[in-house]
Amino acid sequence: MSRGFQQDSLLATPLNTSFVGSRVLMYEEVESTNDRALHLGGEGTVIIADRQTSGRGRHGRSWDSQAGLGLWFSVAFETPIDGLAFAAPLAVRDAVKPICACTVKWPNDVLAGGRKICGILVESRNNRTALGIGINVRHKPEDFPPELKDKATSIECLAGRDVDRGALLRDVLTELDRRIMVLRQGGLEAVRREWVEACAIMGRRVRCGDHVGVVKEITPEGGLVLETESGVRQLLLGEIVEMNGA
Ligand code: BTN
16 A cells, blocks of 8 residues: 655755755655656755656666555756766765675666665656666565566665655765765766766676677766677666676
8 A cells, every 4th residue: 555755754864065955855656766857957956756657767778666565756957967876876875885785786776685676767858867767765565566576675664664755865865965076066076986986797698689798897878888799888878687606
């Protein structure tokens, strides 16, 4: 059964941020919070919905966004910010840290216990950017569609206790705000390095689509540089699988 926002202390106390959450708009239902953010804009505006009817993920996939279970939200930016795709997963990881340990996975997933708990989708239209974050919070194993059962989990599944979505949202927005300030002050390299460390992917042998190789670098644009048998390849999209015996 759906547990509405009213049962979580969703931003019951004001945010202590400089920029993210300049305005916070909450909806029971939207098609996609990214669409709303791209449509409404406003620097730092946060759009959050209890349910998305057309939540989307990377590669044109749909994003399961049932009511009462997750944190589905987007932050609007009126000017491009390099490094958002590094900052966002780190912010989620750090916000979730007191509850359970997470790692980040290229290009910008957050995993816990080897399964995905968060996906991130950065989209731009007419110089406006939407940073969309979907976090699985309250799901029980049976809440996931069959195709995700082995790949996804939720924070409550791992914590074994109730988790307040409002408190978690506040922590994610606070961490995000902090890192965006760093990016805006020229700290892309520092945030990239932090991401690379969190990902622990350097020197690993991975498969990404048809390419198999050793990870040599993550570029400032988030590209994965692989040394393959047929030369060095730079990939911007895809899903990686670690190869045994690397
Ligand atoms: C992925 O891992 O494929 C990215 C998933 C991104 C999902 C979030 S939920 C909030 C925002 N609105 C959307 O429609 N998508 C993102």
